[in-house]
Amino acid sequence: MKEDYYEILEISKSATAAEVKKAYRKKAIKHHPDKNPGDHEAEAKFKKAAEAYEVLGDPNKRSRYDQYGHQAFEGGGGFGGGGMNMDDIFSQFGDIFGSGFGGGGFGGGFGGGGRRTVKGSNLRIRVQLSLEEIATGVEKKIKVKRKKLAKGTTYKTCSTCNGQGQVTRIQNTILGRMQTSATCSACGGLGQVVDSKPPNADAEGMLLTEETVSIKIPAGVVDGMQLKVSGKGNDAPGDGIPGDLLVAIEEKPHDRLQREGDNLHYDLYISISDAVLGTSKEIETVTGKVRIKIDAGAQSGKILRLRNKGIPSINGYGTGDLLVHVNVWTPKSLSKEQKEFFERMSDDEHFEPKPEKEDKSFFEKVKDMFS
Numbered sequence: 001m002k003e004d005y006y007e008i009l010e011i012s013k014s015a016t017a018a019e020v021k022k023a024y025r026k027k028a029i030k031h032h033p034d035k036n037p038g039d040h041e042a043e044a045k046f047k048k049a050a051e052a053y054e055v056l057g058d059p060n061k062r063s064r065y066d067q068y069g070h071q072a073f074e075g076g077g078g079f080g081g082g083g084m085n086m087d088d089i090f091s092q093f094g095d096i097f098g099s100g101f102g103g104g105g106f107g108g109g110f111g112g113g114g115r116r117t118v119k120g121s122n123l124r125i126r127v128q129l130s131l132e133e134i135a136t137g138v139e140k141k142i143k144v145k146r147k148k149l150a151k152g153t154t155y156k157t158c159s160t161c162n163g164q165g166q167v168t169r170i171q172n173t174i175l176g177r178m179q180t181s182a183t184c185s186a187c188g189g190l191g192q193v194v195d196s197k198p199p200n201a202d203a204e205g206m207l208l209t210e211e212t213v214s215i216k217i218p219a220g221v222v223d224g225m226q227l228k229v230s231g232k233g234n235d236a237p238g239d240g241i242p243g244d245l246l247v248a249i250e251e252k253p254h255d256r257l258q259r260e261g262d263n264l265h266y267d268l269y270i271s272i273s274d275a276v277l278g279t280s281k282e283i284e285t286v287t288g289k290v291r292i293k294i295d296a297g298a299q300s301g302k303i304l305r306l307r308n309k310g311i312p313s314i315n316g317y318g319t320g321d322l323l324v325h326v327n328v329w330t331p332k333s334l335s336k337e338q339k340e341f342f343e344r345m346s347d348d349e350h351f352e353p354k355p356e357k358e359d360k361s362f363f364e365k366v367k368d369m370f371s
């Protein structure tokens, strides 16, 4: 069982954005690896807090987490929350450490000090999916414009930091002399600067190129979810590693089917004569059409449950159902003969409502549906 993000940061579910940030900063400072060298427990806590903040610090992710819990970010495809490494944490949350870290006491020299691995920036795209595609999973080929290192770009050692990637300063403070180190502004921590580049490349030696990226989307994704395709963001200069491509899932509304978690709902309208005599009807599902039988004497409001005809769970816990809501259509205009027929039936004992136990009330049905 994964720990609750609110519990990790020790805040209430109603905490404001400022309170979330403050709580994370407190945890990050307490468990910062520079403060706890060699302490793996502190490192694990530091990572956990960062993961919690990645979600709770982002209003969109937070609302998804509140709605779906951890499952909004987990599952096969390597979603946002999981598997953060230290570089991710420092590059994503640089701002939160503010002057207390990046520019001061702690510095960028994480993991042995000196030059850090530079990661290219992430790219973000949206992918629209139909319910049918979500039900089966789909592979999408998407054209992406990403910055790639131009052939012929060469680098030389940065003269500002002598290839160290950071500059060290001695400062006199009220606490005495303090050695602080900051990322070199001339090379951005890379330790290298562009020496020569092809004329069509930009200042960093990059070219904007269009590339077709194939994205495997697992079955059961939810609108607003984000998938990560590692290494398909912008290239990093020098020997850095490319950023990631972040794919936001958008669910296209369906004409006839309404999604509710992994279950689907379908409104079926039948005529009064079909309800009286019984019939069979073709129903559209996400995996093709199926024929269902309506017994004679069907009541309006009846719900037929087609097992496993919904959406597969993103976590692999089975498949939802398709709930067919039966609505009996009352004719709004009648011929003279039809009107006479119904007038004759107004006192007929067969037309008298006599609901029995199996004709459950709407509320009992709803209760049943969620049990």
Ligand SMILES: [Zn+2]
Pocket (backbone or CB within 6 Å): 158, 159, 160, 161, 162, 163, 164, 165, 166, 184, 185, 186, 187, 188, 189, 190, 191, 192
């Ligand atoms: Zn430099």
